[in-house]
Amino acid sequence: MQGSVAVVILNFNGRKHLETFLPSVIEHSLPFTVILADNASVDDSVNYVRLTYPSVEIIQNQANDGFAKGYNDALKQIKGRFDNYLLLNSDVEVTPNWIPPLLKVLGNDKVVACQPKVLSYSDKSKFEHAGATGGFIDKDYFPFCRGRLFDNTETDLGQYDNLEEVTWTSGAAMLIKADQFHEVDGFDEDFFAHMEEIDLCLRLGKKGYKLYCNPESVVYHLGGGTLPYNSSNKIYLNFRNNLFMLVKNHEGFLWTKLFRRMALDGIAAVKFLLGGQIAFVWKIFLAHMGLYGNLFSLLKKRKVLKQNTYQYKQFKGSIIWAYFVQKNNVFSKLNKRKFEL
Numbered sequence: 001m002q003g004s005v006a007v008v009i010l011n012f013n014g015r016k017h018l019e020t021f022l023p024s025v026i027e028h029s030l031p032f033t034v035i036l037a038d039n040a041s042v043d044d045s046v047n048y049v050r051l052t053y054p055s056v057e058i059i060q061n062q063a064n065d066g067f068a069k070g071y072n073d074a075l076k077q078i079k080g081r082f083d084n085y086l087l088l089n090s091d092v093e094v095t096p097n098w099i100p101p102l103l104k105v106l107g108n109d110k111v112v113a114c115q116p117k118v119l120s121y122s123d124k125s126k127f128e129h130a131g132a133t134g135g136f137i138d139k140d141y142f143p144f145c146r147g148r149l150f151d152n153t154e155t156d157l158g159q160y161d162n163l164e165e166v167t168w169t170s171g172a173a174m175l176i177k178a179d180q181f182h183e184v185d186g187f188d189e190d191f192f193a194h195m196e197e198i199d200l201c202l203r204l205g206k207k208g209y210k211l212y213c214n215p216e217s218v219v220y221h222l223g224g225g226t227l228p229y230n231s232s233n234k235i236y237l238n239f240r241n242n243l244f245m246l247v248k249n250h251e252g253f254l255w256t257k258l259f260r261r262m263a264l265d266g267i268a269a270v271k272f273l274l275g276g277q278i279a280f281v282w283k284i285f286l287a288h289m290g291l292y293g294n295l296f297s298l299l300k301k302r303k304v305l306k307q308n309t310y311q312y313k314q315f316k317g318s319i320i321w322a323y324f325v326q327k328n329n330v331f332s333k334l335n336k337r338k339f340e341l
Helices: 015-028 047-050 067-079 100-105 178-183 197-205 231-251 253-274 279-303 319-325
Strands: 004-009 034-038 057-060 084-088 090-096 111-120 135-136 143-145 165-168 173-175 209-222
Touching: 004 015, 004 067, 004 111, 015 047, 015 090, 034 197, 057 197, 067 173, 067 178, 084 178, 100 111, 111 165, 111 197, 135 197, 173 178, 173 197, 197 209, 209 319, 231 253, 253 279
Parallel strands: 004 034, 004 084, 034 057, 111 209
Antiparallel strands: 084 173, 090 209, 111 173, 135 143, 165 209
16 A cells, blocks of 8 residues: 555564564554564574564575665565565664654655654663764765764754754664665665665765655664674774765765875774774774775776766765864754755
8 A cells, every 4th residue: 555664673683672672663553564574593583573473574584694685685575565664673662653754754755765753762861873863974974963973962852853854864763665765776785784874865865865854753772782882893884884985975076085084084093092992993994994895896886876966965064073173062053054955
């Protein structure tokens, strides 16, 4: 039917999260279909869901090939059955009536994806790191959110409760039109995990589609369920994938932009070194080596993407300058003129 939704939860050895968070999804997602996409778990999470929640459909991938490929493989198996996919992390508690406000926004033909307000499960008065009330990137492709700049998450006082066009919607909870997801071939599987949703949203934006956050819908995200936020592996994936994203999607002259961005990574490495976080410095080095190893394939993808000429909403300034130099530590203090297309 028109407006049909599959709530798809990707799982890997996540019985604990499923026990905690799946009940709210089941309770508040009717009449829509809930699907567990399992990435070859070796715990008993699949059997637990099969026995406890028989209404949940189960798709079993053959291997744990990461977030991006896991979702791609699962969604290919249900292609054509649903108008929309609601991609949901396994560590998210949802609230009553959370889906209709997102569907309402997708009623516009140009809007391809919408996310809810994402608050912290651990402190429900604060925004959560992964999405808050919608994501943006700055001129150097650093991501940030309404309600979260770097590690500073704001208290939710209703200051961002307006419907807002954004650059990217959070992979923690994203309603996306199925046809357009497949039109751009879904997530880039070379990302494995982290920032793959930002790359997806940039590719959709370059085709002229719009993305929104509708805070009428609210969810609570635990965060760090797969990799803790201070994990050295997360540092590696975030730095590497951010460079992947820049090379693929930057519209202007690439090499000066890439040099500037890698120099900023070097400054971050010095900061980690002075803080005694040697493992993080090593991971940034490996991230840059990962870029060099994939540069040829990234340039091929860039050539294809440059055929799309639409501009997406972006912060034209430097979030590093605004945050660390100008001391603007909340989103509302950023220069709004620099968000204009």
